[in-house]
Amino acid sequence: MTLLLRRWLIAGLLVWLPLGVTLLVIRFVVGLLDTSLLLIPPAFRPEIPGLGVLLSIVLVLGTGAIAANYVGKRFVLWTEALFARIPLVRTVYGGMKKLAETIFSDQSVSFRQPILIEYPRKGIWSVAFLTGSPIGEVQDKTADHVLTCFVPTTPNPTSGFIVLVPEKDVIRLKMSVEEAMRLVISLGVVTPERTDPPADPPPPTP
Known part of the structure; x- marks a missing residue:
């Protein structure tokens, strides 16, 4: 009976632990993106769960579209020049900009190998x-x-x-x-499958 209960407990944990962690991560990301609703005045702020995710995507795409044209590029350069004059801000902003450029560059191999x-x-x-x-x-x-x-x-x-x-x-x-x-x-528990066939065992020593 003890072995059966232990088997049920492990089987239940294998179902709920990954599911629970996944839901927590999704909830955190959605909650973080929902903060973009703070840009909308409280009187016009809709109470729709997840709407901030859509708004965040629209803001990122819209910002990218503006920054990609000539006027937007000039504004970004002016903003960066302004940030470069502020001691603490220029350190944080400059480091994060360099990191983002390195990671998202098409020629970058960062974290891809x-x-x-x-x-x-x-x-x-x-x-x-x-x-x-x-x-x-x-x-x-x-x-x-x-x-x-x-x-x-x-x-x-x-x-x-x-x-x-x-x-x-x-x-x-x-x-x-x-x-x-x-x-x-997974602490090494979840290992990928072999990409090469295992080597032949060495011949027995006489």
């Missing part, structure tokens, strides 16, 4: 993501050509460590970014 590196020491392997190739002083003061790698923490991949690893020591994985993220978030 799962890799395997020996971290935190030789002989211990960690799943990481290639974020770029450093230039300037960082590269000039290293003997080898290094790559910037992000090692996410488990089970929260939004935090982690930045390490500079020689390119010759980086193993590029064939798994997708989504598969690598599932591996990290």
